[in-house]
Amino acid sequence: MAQKMVYFFGGGKADGNEKMKNLLGGKGANLAEMAGHPKLKLPVPPGFTFTTDVCTYYYENKKKYPKELDGQVMKALAGVEKIMGKKLGDPVNPLLVSVRSGARKSMPGMMETVLNVGLTSKTIPGMIKQTGGNERFVYDAYRRLIMMYSDVVMEKAAGVEPKEDMGIRKQLEKLMDVMKKSKGVKLDTELSAEDLKSLCDSFKKKVKEVLGKEFPDNHLDQMWGGVSAVFSSWNGKRAVSYRRIEKIPDEWGTAVNVQAMVFGNMGDDSATGVAFTRNPGNGDPRFYGEYLVNAQGEDVVAGTRTPAPINAASQSDHNLDLVTLEKGFPKLYKELFNIQKRLEKHYRDMQDIEFTIEKGTLYMLQCRIGKRNGPAAVKMATDMWKEKLITTEEAIMRVSPEQLDELLHPIVDPKAEKLTKPLAKGLPAGPGGASGMIVFNSADAVAWAEKGKKVILVREETNPEDIEGMRAAQAILTARGGMTSHAALVARGWGKCCVVGCSDLHIDAATKTIKKDDVVLKEGDWVTLNGTKGAVYVGKLPMVDASEEGSVLADFLTICDKVRTLGVRTNGETPADAKKARFFGAEGIGLFRIEHMFYGEGSDQALFLLRKMIMSNTLEERKTALAELYPYMKSDIKGTLDAMAGFPVTIRLIDPPLHEFVPHDEAKLKALAGSLKIDMSNLAKRADSLRESNPMMGHRGVRLGVTYPEITEMQAMAIIESAAELMKEGKKVFPEIMIPVVCSVAEVNDQMAIIKRVHAEINKKFGKKVPLMIGTMIEIPRAALVAGKIAETAEFFSFGTNDLTQMTFGFSRDDIGGFLPSYLEKKLLSEDPFQSIDLEGVGELITIGIERGRKTNKKLKIGICGEHGGDPASIAFCYKAGMNYVSCSPFRVPIARLAAARAVVEGKK
Amino acid sequence: MAQKMVYFFGGGKADGNEKMKNLLGGKGANLAEMAGHPKLKLPVPPGFTFTTDVCTYYYENKKKYPKELDGQVMKALAGVEKIMGKKLGDPVNPLLVSVRSGARKSMPGMMETVLNVGLTSKTIPGMIKQTGGNERFVYDAYRRLIMMYSDVVMEKAAGVEPKEDMGIRKQLEKLMDVMKKSKGVKLDTELSAEDLKSLCDSFKKKVKEVLGKEFPDNHLDQMWGGVSAVFSSWNGKRAVSYRRIEKIPDEWGTAVNVQAMVFGNMGDDSATGVAFTRNPGNGDPRFYGEYLVNAQGEDVVAGTRTPAPINAASQSDHNLDLVTLEKGFPKLYKELFNIQKRLEKHYRDMQDIEFTIEKGTLYMLQCRIGKRNGPAAVKMATDMWKEKLITTEEAIMRVSPEQLDELLHPIVDPKAEKLTKPLAKGLPAGPGGASGMIVFNSADAVAWAEKGKKVILVREETNPEDIEGMRAAQAILTARGGMTSHAALVARGWGKCCVVGCSDLHIDAATKTIKKDDVVLKEGDWVTLNGTKGAVYVGKLPMVDASEEGSVLADFLTICDKVRTLGVRTNGETPADAKKARFFGAEGIGLFRIEHMFYGEGSDQALFLLRKMIMSNTLEERKTALAELYPYMKSDIKGTLDAMAGFPVTIRLIDPPLHEFVPHDEAKLKALAGSLKIDMSNLAKRADSLRESNPMMGHRGVRLGVTYPEITEMQAMAIIESAAELMKEGKKVFPEIMIPVVCSVAEVNDQMAIIKRVHAEINKKFGKKVPLMIGTMIEIPRAALVAGKIAETAEFFSFGTNDLTQMTFGFSRDDIGGFLPSYLEKKLLSEDPFQSIDLEGVGELITIGIERGRKTNKKLKIGICGEHGGDPASIAFCYKAGMNYVSCSPFRVPIARLAAARAVVEGKK
DSSP states (O other): OOSOOEEEEETTEESOOGGGHHHHHHHHHHHHHHHHOTTTOOOOOOEEEEOHHHHHHHHHTTTOOOTTHHHHHHHHHHHHHHHHTOEETOSSSEEOEEEEEEESSOOTTTSOEEEEETOOTTTHHHHHHHTTSOHHHHHHHHHHHHHHHIIIIIIIITTOOOBTTBOHHHHHHHHHHHHHHHHTOOSGGGSOHHHHHHHHHHHHHHHHHHHSSOOOOOHHHHHHHHHHHHHHHTTSHHHHHHHHHHTOOGGGOEEEEEEEOOOSOSSTTOEEEEEESSOTTTOOSSOEEEEEETOOHHHHHHTSSOOEESSGGGOOTTTTTSOOHHHHSHHHHHHHHHHHHHHHHHHTSOEEEEEEEETTEEEEEEEEEOOOOHHHHHHHHHHHHHTTSSOHHHHHHTSOHHHHHHHTSEEEOHHHHHTSOOSEEOEEEEOSEEEEEEESSHHHHHHHHHTTOOEEEEESSOOGGGHHHHHHSSEEEESSOOTTSHHHHHHHHHTOEEEEOOTTSEEETTTTEEEETTEEEETTOEEEEETTTTEEEESOOOEEESTTSOHHHHHHHHHHHHHOOSEEEEEOSSHHHHHHHHHTTOOSEEEEEGGGGGSSTTOHHHHHHHHHHHTOOSHHHHHHHHHHHHHHHHHHHHHHHHHTTTSEEEEEOOOOOGGGGSOOOHHHHHHHHHHHTOOHHHHHHHHHHHOOSSGGGSSOTHHHHHHOHHHHHHHHHHHHHHHHHHHHTTOOOEEEEEEOSOOSHHHHHHHHHHHHHHHHHHHHHHTSOOOOEEEEEEOSHHHHHTHHHHTTTOSEEEEOHHHHHHHHHTOOTTTGGGTHHHHHHTTSSSSOTTTSOOTTTHHHHHHHHHHHHHHHOTTOEEEEOSGGGGOHHHHHHHHHHTOSEEEEOGGGHHHHHHHHHHHHHHHHO | OOSOOEEEEETTEESOOTTOHHHHHHHHHHHHHHHHOTTTOOOOOOEEEEOHHHHHHHHHTTTOOOTTHHHHHHHHHHHHHHHHTOEETOSSSEEOEEEEEEESSOOTTTSOEEEEETOOTTTHHHHHHHTTSOHHHHHHHHHHHHHHHIIIIIIIITTOOOBTTBOHHHHHHHHHHHHHHHHTOOSGGGSOHHHHHHHHHHHHHHHHHHHSSOOOOOHHHHHHHHHHHHHHHTTSHHHHHHHHHHTOOGGGOEEEEEEEOOOSOSSTTOEEEEEESSOTTTOOSSOEEEEEETOOHHHHHHTSSOOEESSGGGOOTTTTTSOOHHHHSHHHHHHHHHHHHHHHHHHTSOEEEEEEEETTEEEEEEEEEOOOOHHHHHHHHHHHHHTTSSOHHHHHHTSOHHHHHHHTSEEEOHHHHHTSOOSEEOEEEEOSEEEEEEESSHHHHHHHHHTTOOEEEEESSOOGGGHHHHHHSSEEEESSOOTTSHHHHHHHHHTOEEEEOOTTSEEETTTTEEEETTEEEETTOEEEEETTTTEEEESOOOEEESTTSOHHHHHHHHHHHHHOOSEEEEEOSSHHHHHHHHHTTOOSEEEEEGGGGGSSTTOHHHHHHHHHHHTOOSHHHHHHHHHHHHHHHHHHHHHHHHHTTTSEEEEEOOOOOGGGGSOOOHHHHHHHHHHHTOOHHHHHHHHHHHOOSSGGGSSOTHHHHHHOHHHHHHHHHHHHHHHHHHHHTTOOOEEEEEEOSOOSHHHHHHHHHHHHHHHHHHHHHHTSOOOOEEEEEEOSHHHHHTHHHHTTTOSEEEEOHHHHHHHHHTOOTTTGGGTHHHHHHTTSSSSOTTTSOOTTTHHHHHHHHHHHHHHHOTTOEEEEOSGGGGOHHHHHHHHHHTOSEEEEOGGGHHHHHHHHHHHHHHHHO
8 A cells, every 4th residue: 555645734735635535534625625725724733634545444454554654644743743843742842633533424423533642741741831831731631631542542442341331431530520529629620730630640540450551651652542543433333323324335434634732721812612604503694603712622512511602693592691702802703704704605615613712823623514404504505596606506406305304394383382481491403393202311212212102302411322312303302512512413414303402401311300490301201392492392282384484495496496307296185285285386286186085074975975886786876876976076176176277187086995995883884874775784795895805906996997987987077077167267277187007008098988988078068178188107017018008098107106116016015014124124125115216126117117108109298196206316216217297295395396406416417 | 803702623623722721711722622632633513712802892892792703703603514514593404502601710600501502493393304303302402492591691691680589490490390290290301392392382482471572583693692691691690709719800701612512312322421530539540420321411510310420430339220331332432531541641630521422423522620629639649740640840739738638637537437327328529527517508508607607508409509608518418419510519629528419318498307217307407427438427426637547648748848948847735746747747846835735634733833833923932833843844845855856846935825824713723822822812913913904915925034034944944954864865856945025136145045054054964965956936026127136146036927917917816806807808908817928018027037037147047837837828938938947737737748849839930
């Protein structure tokens, strides 16, 4: 491995740049960019980056390094020493360095860090001298080093199993607690230099005692130990678990950054902070951040002290009393403000930056694309597009469908909220609302959620070990930490409702209780969170849709529509569905399921008549029932056609699961028998004859229309007559009749003959030509194969991917519970094929269907109306496959519009 | 239409020949061949043939003829007149002609014939003179002409609806009966010339009265009327119905043959007969036939008189007392014998010939390939092949799979038959045995059969109107008619059991009874027929397989095997299955369904343990049940491997319909609960959890093995350990483990890992390498699509076309009863896709699967094990698709061997 393995940065120069993320990791590449780019040359503490190739080599060679590495490191280190005017291990003017991970994609808190590397018995005196005799500072740094190093390097990376579940860090913390108690103090900061010095001695003894090894007293040993620990942490449990969720490949590896330490905790002229060029919680375009005076970076992220706002725009109820950076350090704030401006312009995206002020000097420690929640992503993309900072394509790619989905999540009903006093207020760390039963640890959250319970994970503060529980919970509530704490960071990334820093609450994980004043909540009690406001309520408050709020969403989707070519329709059966979907931008109905009108409120009489029709045994009985049913059916169809006027409405001929419509209720059975004028035993016999072994592949869809043509006839009448009447009223209607469960062109022809006859009759009766298209579902594998023939007759295809997936896999969706979990767990399937189209199998059938259909009928209109029509990955596939439109539930319409636009942009790449 | 429309034959010359069947019909082409071929030049009465093109023209032009036709006819007629030295309509020496149909494919009795055309008031005196004053003969011919002509031409072809269901022919017959009664005679032949003359007058009056038209007295009017009537009869009800059954296209049309009449009823030196160059009932290679002295051809076919055997080889118990042609007309017999020898050699196939002797002169009226039943077809093909008359390919193509099937039909158990006295004996007109309830007309036969009843159609004699009922019946029994009667002819064509000419029985269709002596059978009573012997028994006798009899079958299949390339295996689960299949020539087992060992006799304890395994809730419970089940499973597997030693045995891992194995019986449930040590409510809960909405697409096949790997492990052990033990005994065994319901390679890999581990363990334990192949069913559409990937791992594929058809169509085989009949009736499907592979849809998936599978794995072994594996059309497809073998039930093995051989021959065409 003779290549360059170490990349230097600092002093206005850098070996790497921002484009080298795969090699240098995100952090390393950005440090190089900030330090070395001619337009930036920002004050970055110098350092160097071990490439991800080293990580790969490390794992492929039994955790050994290539022999050329040492030389490259020593050269880079010399460069750092030169700039800093200090030397690692130098007794007089010692350099301290940090060792941090930095993967291609940010994995916040998932890997290890070691700070203050270089403090040894040899360098401590020099360090004290260099800090103007600040012995307390140095020993505090030393005890932090021992705690961190013994934990990260000597225990975790070495694979030492902690005894009795008590890791070395906890043991050292216990020693510190004993010390604090013996000194009668509460805070670490109250311990004296002497205290800390003696603590360091006890720490080192404890380390030797517990881990059986001396704490290393050599600066290079420390540095290499740190580097190896970071590489090792790539395969730590937390990191692996996070990668699984975020779908980050294991083979990427991490880079490691070794950087000169600067200290924000060198006194009141020092500080450290985290900031965003725009507000990551709502997209507000003003500079936003938090900082702590006399603190190290980890203090901000850990959330142990409540940070101050950097400026007025960052103020909230929670931190209104704290001095802003703008006021406390006006000159440095201005410098920082200018830097962030330049950074955002340079990167053309919102930046998440870390800075430290050491004795009045500003250092930039990190910059990266800032994570944001959905509402913020939409706002920023729209604003930046309006500011002409980004192109239309960029704006579209800045918002993921999942982020858009957050805007469509429920929020706590504002009316109910107005009437309810919150139990407590915290920081609004994740948007939307959520109700759930409280649980106090990650394992419980996972277990309860698996049982189908909705839970809220409540923690004093979260840490990376809580990842799985946070995932499983509806929302997260913590008592400590700020907007950049672990909980806030993770929740924001997932668009999950989250309230942090709710310090009024006394959360006791041991007794599983939350106390505030005289209110005590126990495990399993319901709470409701408003993550947009940061409020916590006792009990279960009603939720409403957030989707109808805000024109930003509408503006953003208008940007998407500039690029989108795929039509977006909705699935719906009522005028209300149609109106809602139009609001969201639907361009018609792609699936109106006639049988759905028999579900839900107010459908009792219609359902009764449907049952009567189903239980009819003779043509005459059936015709009577159909005639009675007719007005009900027509009314829903007409209302929906009206509400969707101007757009096409695809109405699918009835495809009911017959046996499901047989009533079980004695009274209803009697009424039915009475209406059919038959006795109960006869009715039971008829009901029994409707029972099928495999109803999914039984007497359904077009098969019903073939055996009972009068059912098709009645539906065609209801549809076409409704349209004719609306046309008379001057409305523009475009009904499309869709034949379901087709497997041959012969079926289509059979049904088409009936529909065309009815069509001609009604045209004649009304003296108008009702525009009408007749097409088919393609949901049976055979239909896809013989699509060429079907398209000779059918005017449109709509892929019913739910059934197509069922038949292609031979998976009954109702019965997969017995084996699908095993399949996903064993990775026999990468995904639930009912969530996202299986490209290999189902996808090929769709492709075949489209190719063959279009070959015989160039004008064939093709869409999808299965639930996949609202799934972004599936929409991308539909675009590539050449469909004309997708159809999904009203709430998925915005997502579909975005996904369709993104598909175009991605297609151009 | 300026082409040649009329083809002359006669006098050693002919315009046409045997190859022109499409144009001249079978009869016309063969008449031309017999008359004109240089090697034949047989004594055929001269005549001419209207081509089928004329028929087409006739239907396309509102039943008009092309104008050039008349000239061509008159020219041909002149040719006939010249040879015969007689003229049509000539008062002195009149020519009489017959007008007969003749389609491309024989449709016996389905179309009309008019004889004695040319008899008019003008020609009758001349005719009497020419026949040496045989007035009786002439008037008998005349009354036949009137009866036939008024019926066929004036009533049927003219589309006259008979009044009160009494057609003109019946009315004329009534007149004749009245005449006979008044004269005190019983037979037509007892009527005098005077009687007949007066009858002719009454007939003509009646015709005028009933049909409102004079009977035509012009010879040309008669001829053209006859020709039109024959063309019209192509679309008669009977003909259309027959074409439907035989799949003859409507557009073929018929030819019409006009031929000089010769008379077998000119006295005792005249005769007429039908003969076969070999026995069509059993294939006996001796000349075989029947004749009647002083009779017309129709008398033989109609079965109104029992014909005499032409020679000793044609004698039976039934006609032993009658004088053979060989004895009665030794010279003419010799001439006929030589002619038939030449004909068979010329045509290289068994010929069905009609001859007439007019006053000591032999005329050949017809020859055609003779229909034969299955046993005869097999015998003839084998014999002719041995005689080197035909090639191997021809021999194979001479037997249809349906004919072979007849040999495999059940026969009456000879032991039971020995102990039972027959009610009556008749002629053995259709092979095999059959039991059924007696019905007395075609409509009842159809109606009863539709209700699932087995019926025997009993008729005095059958006629073409009985076709549907004959089809529906298990067998046919008639009191009259011989081996060439309508019933015998049709039954032989279908390979249906049939006994004819059972004249001891008094069959009364009006009272629906059969009487013999004091035995009276009523409608619905059971009878049993032995169609091979011609015996009728009262009641239901046991049946046995005919298949194990006769080495002819074995010889014939050996011929097939010379050409066949496709392997033939069997589906079976017991040593008995294996032995039976080996007897039939199976080359291994293609499908051993483990779950089948739990059905049927002696499986109680194994079934109990299977249930216990299924109802187990924990791994431990399941492992216990599996361990108990192990010896049962192994015993069946080992026995079958042993019985099939030397050949591969494909054992499919268990694919049980879980819920079907849950007992319903209280006692069994209790025993199960006891064995599982759980209470009944718990058991009920477990049983309930096994219920699925669509079990066909549920938790089955490989999905069971994925969720419960221990089940796969146990089966692999049973299979491989059995094999190892047999190897130790010196047996050659080739187990193949097949994974069912696969839809991805990941499933295969998952199961293969288990099987390979077990394999390695057992190899080690026994110190032998058990030969083992591991493959998959391809029965899920997705599996066919991803076959390329599956074949990377799988060593063989076996197409499970039952399930593949279910999923490809979305047809649940158990539930198609509700719609499939409508589909077939409306012709939305040409065939039940579970009977014969749907080439368009399922076939394409199979083709895709094979192509992709072989692309990644050149050595991939491919077969089929669905029920289609025994269907000849499907086997032909499997051959073309490139499979290695088919697997079917033991009884279908011979059919599969033949079908596979035929596929090769057809593939060469």
